[in-house]
Amino acid sequence: MIALAWRNLWRNKTRTLLTAGGIAFAVFLVTFSMALQGGSYEDMIKAATRFYTGHAQINQRDFVTDSKLEQTIGNAAALRAQLEKKFSLVALPRVQAFGIVSREERSIGGMLLGIDFAAEVAQLDLYDDITAGAIPTAPDQALVGAAMARNLGAELGDDIVILGSGKRGGVAAMALTVTGILSTGQAELDRNLLFAPVSSVQDAFGLEDEVHNLVLVLENYTQVKALAAPINDLLQPDQSYRTWQQLLPEVEQGIELDRVSSAIFYYILLILVSFAVLNTFVMVIFERTREFGMLMALGLRPWRIIGQVQIESLFLSFIGVLLGSVLSAALVAYLAEVGIPLSAMGGEAAQQSMAKMQAGSVESIYPAFSAASLTTAPVVLILGAQLSALISMLRVRRLNPVDALRAE
Amino acid sequence: MSENQNQTPVVRCRDVSRTYQKDAIPVHALRSVDLDVHAGEFVSLAGPSGSGKSTLLNIIGGLDEFDGGSVQVDGVELDGLSPAALSALRLEKIGFVFQAYNLLPVLTAQENVEFILQLQGIDKQQRRERAAQALDNLGLGELGERRPGELSGGQQQRVAIARAIVTRPVLLVADEPTANLDSATTEELLVLMARLNSEQGMTIVTATHDPMVMSHAERQVHLSDGRIDRDG
């Protein structure tokens, strides 16, 4: 029966090859595009989170909306140590305070971030954008946004003063030396931010072992949701754990939109190819009506004839799926090594949409298969071919051998 | 023939009629046909085109329905049998040879003959032996590995006969088996069928226009307008 199905498949070589070729093409196109998308999403998420935001953050719950100085996480050092010990992640402490930044006669408002420079530089990309000087190494040194430095007329080595209100209501004052200029290209950041060592900022603003933010960089970003429950167990009720999906909703929404719109395209393609397969089977069955009549006259039951053609359809779709999968696997394997430079993919438009998806720079895309990208097209097409064969064969159930033998 | 008269006939038709509806006009293909075919007979149905020969053969072979009367094959009443039971009966008891499109084009002659044994659930070893023997019997011993496309029309019909008899049916039904053959090949095929009938006692019912076929059959049944008007 199986050998018979295989041989029947090759009765019309051209048609079989064309149909299998159509299936192969669709499988290739869809699995490859999905791998490409999957790879680019991964790269986008990594780039976006690695820039500044991290994969997740822990805050005092109200700080998320109010950003008040006193809305802190206490016992920060212990919590940080505990998190790093229990999970494969790095926790970056950040303190955040508003103040007036002055140099000589000029004063502007700005946001002072107290950070652990060594740890941040190791994890995040923001500090790659230091265009002059270096990261601070002493307690009284500062890294200043390029636009802020320009507005202050400050250069490397100049002293600046920050005045704000401390936690206990008093005046908080810091005198810092500019040792680095940061130029991210994002006006908002470059105009408003300056960075100093976390402990200096804590001292100046009357904070104890307190931070506003613990930025978590996970070894594997896909774990963010899985870690939500165990991390929340460690937190106080007034502390919140937020994942990159909440921190950078535009990244997730952009990906989701892209995923849905391309899924629609894929399914249309797959359905079109299934119709081509249906057409093939309608023709096959039309041509073989007399043969089916003969088989039924001999004593074959209709369902066995239907089963026979289902096997033929299975072979046909397997050939196409195998061919298409091998081709796209080869291409994906190659490109996963080499990467596709973004400039090759519509250049600026791609760069812009990346920029829109928040910060970070993605230079190349590395396609990557996932279970979904590998199986969607094959499964849909194999089912489509089975359904096509079945639909076209259903009339065999009502076929009368005498009429079938007489058919022209 | 006389020694068969008291046995159950292989085919027993009583008052069989068949009416087709063609554009809402009834066509009486068979009208009250009575026919007995006994084991070992070689019966040829003759008559003008449209007289009902194929209709009668199809009914006897369990391929077509009838709307009145009774048809028994090997003692089994066909009236009221389910499609599945009819299929099983055809597979076990009846060998068919059609005018054309008898064989599966993708199978060799040997495989075509084995195919029907496989449907009967006979094991591979036996299938091979019996098919080879049937082909040998019909002078096709050398051609077993050929596909139908590589055989002449006469050879194809012989393979079809081999397939029809390899299951050792009680009845061989052949509707115009020689219609597509030239006269020399027709003669060859008829000699073969006559030999099957005389040497192996195969019961054969065939339909034809061809006087040559009729001359080989021991009994001729003549149909006209759906009725038997001459027998013997």
Ligand SMILES: Nc1ncnc2c1ncn2[C@@H]1O[C@H](COP(=O)(O)OP(=O)(O)OP(=O)(O)O)[C@@H](O)[C@H]1O
């Ligand atoms: N499926 C059908 N639908 C309608 N009428 C039919 C059908 N099959 C046969 N008939 C009619 O029944 C009558 C008998 O047909 P049948 O095929 O039995 O004749 P036949 O003797 O075999 O003819 P031929 O020698 O041409 O093969 C004819 O009038 C034919 O038109």
Ligand SMILES: [Mg+2]
């Ligand atoms: Mg006829």
